[in-house]
Amino acid sequence: MIRSGDGRPPAMDTAVLEVVRRRTESTRVEIARELGVTAATVTNSVKRLLAAGLLWESGHARSTGGKRATLLRVNDAARRALGCTIDHDRLSMVAVDTTGALQSRVVLPLVDATDPREVSESVREGLAALIPDDELGAMTGIGFAVPAQLPEEVDQALRALTAELDVRATRGREGTCAALGSFWSGEQSGAGLSGTVHLGSTTTLSLLLDGVPFRPDSGQSLDHLRVDPEGPVCACGRRGCLHLYVAPDGVDELSRTALEATQGSATAQADVLAAALPLTRIAANLAIALGLESMVLAGTPVQAAPAIYLRAAREHFEDETTTQVVVSQVQPHPCAVGAAVLALQAFLDTGGR
Numbered sequence: 001m002i003r004s005g006d007g008r009p010p011a012m013d014t015a016v017l018e019v020v021r022r023r024t025e026s027t028r029v030e031i032a033r034e035l036g037v038t039a040a041t042v043t044n045s046v047k048r049l050l051a052a053g054l055l056w057e058s059g060h061a062r063s064t065g066g067k068r069a070t071l072l073r074v075n076d077a078a079r080r081a082l083g084c085t086i087d088h089d090r091l092s093m094v095a096v097d098t099t100g101a102l103q104s105r106v107v108l109p110l111v112d113a114t115d116p117r118e119v120s121e122s123v124r125e126g127l128a129a130l131i132p133d134d135e136l137g138a139m140t141g142i143g144f145a146v147p148a149q150l151p152e153e154v155d156q157a158l159r160a161l162t163a164e165l166d167v168r169a170t171r172g173r174e175g176t177c178a179a180l181g182s183f184w185s186g187e188q189s190g191a192g193l194s195g196t197v198h199l200g201s202t203t204t205l206s207l208l209l210d211g212v213p214f215r216p217d218s219g220q221s222l223d224h225l226r227v228d229p230e231g232p233v234c235a236c237g238r239r240g241c242l243h244l245y246v247a248p249d250g251v252d253e254l255s256r257t258a259l260e261a262t263q264g265s266a267t268a269q270a271d272v273l274a275a276a277l278p279l280t281r282i283a284a285n286l287a288i289a290l291g292l293e294s295m296v297l298a299g300t301p302v303q304a305a306p307a308i309y310l311r312a313a314r315e316h317f318e319d320e321t322t323t324q325v326v327v328s329q330v331q332p333h334p335c336a337v338g339a340a341v342l343a344l345q346a347f348l349d350t351g352g353r
């Protein structure tokens with residue numbers, strides 16, 4: 001079953017599009033069966049999606065006796081959605097098509113990610129690189145994966161820029177975007193409840209149910225989960241908080257160490273493994289407690305040294321676990337891909353207008 005929000009038609013449209021996308025090709029009857037809704041509901045949704053040019057009729061299914069059913073496909077050429085994420089030293093932007101497939105990408109270095117002028121100039125530059133001026137109209141919008149501590153002035157500069165360009169902007173938590181990026185890139189086996197632990201500006205857990213964020217505020221910080229009551233003192237006043245173990249000197253430093261680890265430094269490998277073990281222990285506990293179908297580990301350190309995180313995961317996920325463990329490898333940045341998916345979904349939620 002796909003959750004379709006409060007059952008408003010646009011939410012149903014998103015669900016229908018998602019089913020067709022996942023199955024590559026589908027009939028109205030198959031969609032209705034998968035969503036657990038009536039054929040009439042699906043027919044109405046399909047009518048709107050065909051009119052908006054988001055679906056097309058690709059032929060006929062083999063006859064099963066009666067009238068042959070029409071096959072539907074997602075029109076991947078229809079629209080582009082952009083996604084953007086800002087790290088301390090770079091800005092990543094991607095364009096995805098209506099199926100969520102990556103079309104193009106650009107990564108721009110940032111000298112100062114807290115400088116509103118530099119960030120908005122880079123977004124402008126990225127936009128120009130990804131979407132020619134005359135195709136701006138065919139763009140559904142831009143999604144921003146927002147880190148926990150995005151400076152207010154940067155946020156305002158981005159709002160001013162998208163207003164000036166008359167582009168619809170959507171915002172999502174970086175952890176939720178990482179989860180969506182992973183799901184839409186096909187890293188997870190599919191339906192059910194999936195969790196993504198994302199090592200970003202904070203370490204977060206995001207839940208997706210059949211690919212849809214479980215709660216609007218999915219992406220809660222795990223930073224101050226207590227790992228060891230006897231551990232070092234945290235700035236929050238308590239002892240042994242998770243972030244002191246999983247990214248002891250911050251996530252940027254850990255990403256650098258992870259790169260050194262893949263280049264062969266034994267010290268760096270030991271440091272990353274030491275940070276990966278408590279992370280994967282928490283991830284395994286969460287997977288068991290929530291009965292997750294899949295557990296995704298994401299974030300730049302994970303992406304830089306996937307083999308180490310996988311090795312740490314093997315320590316804590318039992319061989320007989322039913323949870324599929326995924327070390328996310330979405331390029332260039334899972335948050336940027338997920339933010340583009342958010343923009344696409346926001347567009348669909350307004351009925352494709």
Ligand SMILES: [Zn+2]
Binds near residue numbers: 224
């Ligand atoms: Zn703390």
